[in-house]
Amino acid sequence: MLGKLMKYEWKATWKLLLSANILTVVMTGLARCMVYLMGQTGHSDFRMVDFMAVMVLFTYVGSMFAVCIGTTIYLIHRFYTSTYGDQGYLLHTLPVDTHHIIIAKVLVSSAWVIINMVSIYLSVIFLLATSSEIFHSMMEGMVDMIEYLGAERISAFTVIMTLIAFIFSIFAKVLKVGACISLGQLSPNHKLLLSFAWYVGIYVVEQMLQSIYFVVTIYFQEKISHSDYWNYGSYFDRQWETALLAGIISCVVYYVLTWYVMGRKLNLD
């Protein structure tokens, strides 16, 4: 049933979210054209084409923000309406396990967050590639960074584990929203308000824990840096380990909270 749930979750979301990604591609193309035209006219005098290029670039930046924020809002709205809104009446009367419902929603939402992120990164890289100076500097910088990391014995394993930690952090973010919306359902009257309050509360706790971690890390780093064993390899190793651990713990906590409300305390109005 998990596969079927994922199929229908994907079907319900792909049109709008693919449109957002198409918008990214179109805006990237337009912005690149304008950057090219600006390069052709030179910098001596400000003409109509320059004005238009500036406007298009502003629109490009705005559309990138809109795609990011719009996707997030849409995914939150989709989770709420399909789980605790009217459509929840169909979802929760399907003969499927609560675990499958949560996993399907988290995997599909996370996939869209990653797709959006990649498309925006690619768009920016593509746009910078039009300016040969910036692009060459960027490529040189990347080559230097790769050489440097190689010299510091940062293995492919570390890079892969960092990527896995990053993916877990996305799962955790999606699950956090799901958990907050679910916890909001425990209120008989002000469900959305309580969801928001939970989000703020959890955010504050997360920031506090993060601050404590940084203070402790800096304290120990200062001690280690005075010894002979300090190198970036071990530093990066510690980073992915911590990030992965934090991601997994967050995922487990938010998953359990979501499952508890959806499976044990479901109260559809």
Added chain:
Amino acid sequence: MAPVVQCMGLTKTYGRKIALNQINLNLERGRIIGLLGPNGSGKTTLIKIMNGLLKPTAGEVLINGQRPGVDTKLRISYLPERTYLQPGMKVLELVQYFQDFYPDFRVDRAFDMLARLQIPPQERLKNLSKGTKEKVQLIMVMSRDADLYILDEPIAGVDPAARDYILHTIVNNYNRCGSILVSTHLISDVENILDEVVFIKYGSIVLHAGAEQIRRNERKSVDQFFREVFAC
């Protein structure tokens, strides 16, 4: 064979408000049962608990001898009082959706009913009128061979012609080995199809009897008797 529904001391409260108060109720198989009561009497709350959409405060409900869960959802076909369809979906996609999740869904029966109503399978649900959407939803629910059909206010807010269609669809398409629990406060429209009635008032069952038994003993229709019991 065990009753299809068993409620034992079922209680649901919202803060201080008691929505259901110590409900004890057994519903047998192969019957059409009317769950009758005025607005706010606890009909929908009881139905939601049977479907696992609400958790009881105390007591328990068993469907086919099991607590609400994946197995009971396989055997219950539920029509809620609201539209639960995704507006962007086509009618055909909805049929496929039900077929994918419910092994007892009969595609041919669904298409037959859709054709009779001249609802094109390629039409998107958002383009249909409210009444047609409700009919599509009913068609999906009645195209299953379930053990228990739970229909929450299926004829509320529709015109008399549509009511006839809905009742006709219910009576002609349900699994004869299963039971139908239909909640409504429009008694006169459903009275003729009911085998049993359950009167619910302020969250308590005040009567559970055969429809024919009421007509014989009280010498009045179920609708008249209902008005007497629930007179303000």
